[in-house]
């Protein structure tokens with residue numbers, strides 16, 4: 780029976796990447812997506828911007844919305860300090876199952892909590908489920924029409940503190956116009972746009988980095 784694209788991506792990781800070597804996992808996925816099949820990982824161009832923000836913030840607590848196959852989860856987790864925690868939400872159970880194996884292949888399972896379900900249901904439960912007070916960094920990479928409502932939800936749940944960083948993927952393609960409008964005009968955020976391209980293509984895209992001012 781027919782395999783799924785995430786299953787074929789995992790096979791490429793298990794064939795071409797070294798267990799316990801996150802960089803080789805990232806390289807194997809990028810090669811698969813360039814040479815074989817496009818997939819919605821953040822990719823290497825935007826991934827380098829992501830890496831630089833993670834390194835600059837050096838977060839103890841990270842929330843990733845939208846795991847997919849775990850590509851950005853591996854990029855982020857590989858840069859975290861020893862006791863740091865990354866919580867990542869994936870809606871699709873099939874993708875979550877693949878992501879768990881990709882994260883394990885990279886040897887990063889101790890730093891990552893993967894939760895299956897919808898952001899709107901789990902954001903209000905973060906404190907009680909994981910004992911998290913606030914997030915130092917949030918990577919928004921989930922359903923594009925959820926970026927704005929979930930940002931407002933995180934504010935309401937007190938999950939952001941003065942200095943928390945929001946980094947949003949795909950603000951140009953597929954696009955998150957209502958989120959951009961809100962975050963760029965709100966006095967509670969200071970935002971910066973990083974121009975880039977849609978993963979593995981020449982299509983314009985970019986990341987929006989926003990600091991919560993409290």
Ligand SMILES: Cc1cc(-c2n[nH]c(CCNC(=O)c3cc(-c4ccc(F)cc4)cc(O)c3O)n2)ccn1
Pocket residue numbers: 819820821844845846847868869870871896897898899920921922923925948949952953977978
């Ligand atoms: C509600 C909720 C949702 C989630 C959740 N889990 N997994 C995701 C993945 C969402 N990601 C995307 O849809 C996405 C799409 C494209 C794209 C596609 C087709 C094109 F033609 C061009 C670009 C490119 C990207 O970079 C993307 O990130 N969301 C998790 C929790 N709660």
Ligand SMILES: [Mg+2]
Pocket residue numbers: 819820821920948949
């Ligand atoms: Mg994305």
